[in-house]
Amino acid sequence: MIEIKGIKKRFRNNEVLKGVDLTVEEGQTVSLIGSSGSGKSTLLRCINLLETPDEGKISIADLSFDAKEINRNVRAKARRRTAMVFQNFGLFENKTALENIMEALIVVQKKTPAEALEIGLDYIERVGMEDHRNHYPQALSGGQKQRIAIARALALDPKIILFDEPTSALDPELVQEVLNVIKKVSNERTTMLIVTHEMDFARDISDKVAFMSEGQILEIGTPQELFGNPKEERTRQFLDRYLQRFTYVI
Amino acid sequence: MGKIFDFEFMISIIPDIIKGIPYTIEIAVFAFVIGIGLGFIGALAKIYNVPVLKQLTNIYVSFVRGTPLIVQIMLIYYAIPIFVRLINQRFGTDWDISWIPALVFMLVAYSLNAGAYLTESIRASLQAVSKIQIEAAYSVGMTTWQAMRRIVIPQAIKVGLPVFANFFIGLLKDTSLAFTAAVPEIMGQAKIQAGRASRFFEAYIDAALIYWVICIILERVVAYVEKRQHLTEKTGGVKA
Ligand SMILES: Nc1ncnc2c1ncn2[C@@H]1O[C@H](COP(=O)(O)OP(=O)(O)OP(=O)(O)O)[C@@H](O)[C@H]1O
Numbered sequence: 001m002i003e004i005k006g007i008k009k010r011f012r013n014n015e016v017l018k019g020v021d022l023t024v025e026e027g028q029t030v031s032l033i034g035s036s037g038s039g040k041s042t043l044l045r046c047i048n049l050l051e052t053p054d055e056g057k058i059s060i061a062d063l064s065f066d067a068k069e070i071n072r073n074v075r076a077k078a079r080r081r082t083a084m085v086f087q088n089f090g091l092f093e094n095k096t097a098l099e100n101i102m103e104a105l106i107v108v109q110k111k112t113p114a115e116a117l118e119i120g121l122d123y124i125e126r127v128g129m130e131d132h133r134n135h136y137p138q139a140l141s142g143g144q145k146q147r148i149a150i151a152r153a154l155a156l157d158p159k160i161i162l163f164d165e166p167t168s169a170l171d172p173e174l175v176q177e178v179l180n181v182i183k184k185v186s187n188e189r190t191t192m193l194i195v196t197h198e199m200d201f202a203r204d205i206s207d208k209v210a211f212m213s214e215g216q217i218l219e220i221g222t223p224q225e226l227f228g229n230p231k232e233e234r235t236r237q238f239l240d241r242y243l244q245r246f247t248y249v250i
Numbered sequence: 251m252g253k254i255f256d257f258e259f260m261i262s263i264i265p266d267i268i269k270g271i272p273y274t275i276e277i278a279v280f281a282f283v284i285g286i287g288l289g290f291i292g293a294l295a296k297i298y299n300v301p302v303l304k305q306l307t308n309i310y311v312s313f314v315r316g317t318p319l320i321v322q323i324m325l326i327y328y329a330i331p332i333f334v335r336l337i338n339q340r341f342g343t344d345w346d347i348s349w350i351p352a353l354v355f356m357l358v359a360y361s362l363n364a365g366a367y368l369t370e371s372i373r374a375s376l377q378a379v380s381k382i383q384i385e386a387a388y389s390v391g392m393t394t395w396q397a398m399r400r401i402v403i404p405q406a407i408k409v410g411l412p413v414f415a416n417f418f419i420g421l422l423k424d425t426s427l428a429f430t431a432a433v434p435e436i437m438g439q440a441k442i443q444a445g446r447a448s449r450f451f452e453a454y455i456d457a458a459l460i461y462w463v464i465c466i467i468l469e470r471v472v473a474y475v476e477k478r479q480h481l482t483e484k485t486g487g488v489k490a
C-alpha cells in the first residue's frame with residue numbers, strides 16, 4: 001500500500017502541489033486524470049523522488065518518510081520500491097531491449113547475470129517482445145518501446161508502478177497494444193498509479209479514479225462514481241469537455 | 251658548391267628523425283589522457299553548475315582558447331621554475347628544477363591545453379544523451395555515477411568519437427611546437443639534423459612526410475573504429 005499525505009511542491013513562486021493526499025491499496029489500480037498543468041506528473045515524480053517534495057509524508061509499503069528527511073539513502077529506498085513508465089519511454093539507447101530490462105537487476109539489485117537473464121526473458125515474454133530481445137531501441141516502434149519500458153518496470157518487482165501518460169506519445173494505431181499490456185498487468189493485481197487521458201481505459205481498468213485540479217485532488221471515487229456521478233462541479237466540467245472532444249473527433 | 255637538393259641526405263637522416271616519434275606520441279597520448287580527465291571535470295562543473303569550479307573552468311577555457319599554444323608553452327616553461335623557486339623561498343625547501351626534463355614541462359603545457367579544448371567537446375557529447383534516459387536510470391535506482399558510467403558515457407563516447415579523434419590528430423601535429431623547448435620529438439630531431447648539415451629543406455620534408463604517414467594511419471584506425479560502431483545500424487539496430 002502506498003499513502004501520501006499533505007504533499008506540497010513549489011517551483012519558485014509556482015505552487016504546483018498544494019497538499020495532496022492519496023492512498024493506493026495493494027493490488028489496486030488508481031487512475032489520475034485532470035487538465036494539463038494540474039500537477040499530475042509532478043505528483044508522480046514526487047513519489048519516486050525525481051522531484052523532492054517540500055512538505056508532506058510518504059509511505060511506500062515498509063518505507064515511511066517525511067519530506068524533511070529526504071536524503072540519498074531515502075531516495076535509493078524509495079526508488080527501489082517504485083518503478084516509472086514515462087511518456088517518452090526513456091529506454092537506454094546503448095542497450096538492447098533485453099539488456100534494458102536486465103540492467104538495473106544487475107547494477108542496482110546486484111543479481112547475477114544469469115538470474116537477471118532469466119527474469120529478463122520472463123518479462124520480455126509477458127509483454128510479447130521476445131522476438132525483439134536483441135533489438136536496440138532505435139529499431140523499435142513507439143509501442144514496442146513502451147512495452148519494453150513496462151517490462152523493465154515490472155522486472156524490478158516494485159511495490160507500485162507509476163505510469164505517466166504511457167500512450168500519449170504514441171501514434172494512434174499503436175495505443176491499443178500498450179493499453180492491452182497495461183490492462184493485463186493491472187489484472188494481475190500489480191499496484192499501480194496511472195496518469196492518463198484515455199478516459200475509457202481509465203474507466204475500464206481502475207479500482208479508483210482521482211481527479212486532480214490546480215495542485216489538489218478534488219475528487220476520488222470508483223469509476224462509476226466519478227464518471228457517472230461526479231460530485232464536484234469542476235470534475236463535471238472537465239469530463240464534459242473531454243467527452244465532447246471525443247464526439248468531435250468521431 | 252653543393253647540390254641544390256640533396257636527396258641522399260634526405261633519405262639518410264630519416265632513421266634519426268624517426269627517433270623523435272616516441273616523444274611525439276608520448277606527448278600526444280599523455281596530453282590526450284590528462285586532457286580527457288580535465289575536460290570531464292570541466293564539463294561536469296559546467297553541466298551541474300558547480301559554484302566556483304564552473305567559473306574557474308570558464309576562465310581556464312577562455313584563456314586557453316584565447317591565447318596561442320606557443321605562448322602557453324613559453325609561459326609554462328618559465329612559470330614552473332619560478333613557481334619552484336617561490337616554494338623554495340617560502341618553505342625553505344631546496345628543490346632543484348634543473349633535473350626536471352623539458353619533456354615534463356611540455357606534458358604539462360599540452361595537457362592543460364587539451365583539457366580546455368576537450369571541456370567543450372565532452373560537455374556537448376554528454377549533453378547529447380537525452381535527459382529522459384538519465385531520469386529513467388535514476389527511476390530504476392541507479393546512482394548518479396552508475397547512470398553516468400553505464401548509460402551516459404558510453405553514448406557520449408559514441409557521439410563524440412569523430413570530434414575526439416580529430417582532436418587527437420590535431421594534437422599530434424601540434425606537438426611539433428615542443429621543439430621550442432628542446433624536446434627531441436620529430437620536429438626537434440629534424441632541426442638537429444638540419445643544423446648539422448645546414449640542409450633545412452631536406453630535413454623538414456622528412457618531418458612533413460613522417461607526420462603525414464602517422465596521420466594517415468590514425469585516420470585509417472578511426473575509420474575502422476567508426477565502421478565497427480555503425481555495425482548495428484547495418485543490421486537494422488539488432489545486436490550482431
Ligand atoms: N521542473 C520544473 N520547473 C518549473 N516548473 C515546473 C517544473 N515541472 C513542472 N513545472 C510546472 O508545474 C506545473 C504542473 O506541471 P505538471 O507537469 O505536473 O502538470 P501535468 O498535470 O502533468 O500536465 P500535463 O497533462 O500537461 O502533463 C506546470 O505549471 C509546470 O509548468
Ligand SMILES: [Mg+2]
Pocket residue numbers: 040041042164
Ligand atoms: Mg504530465
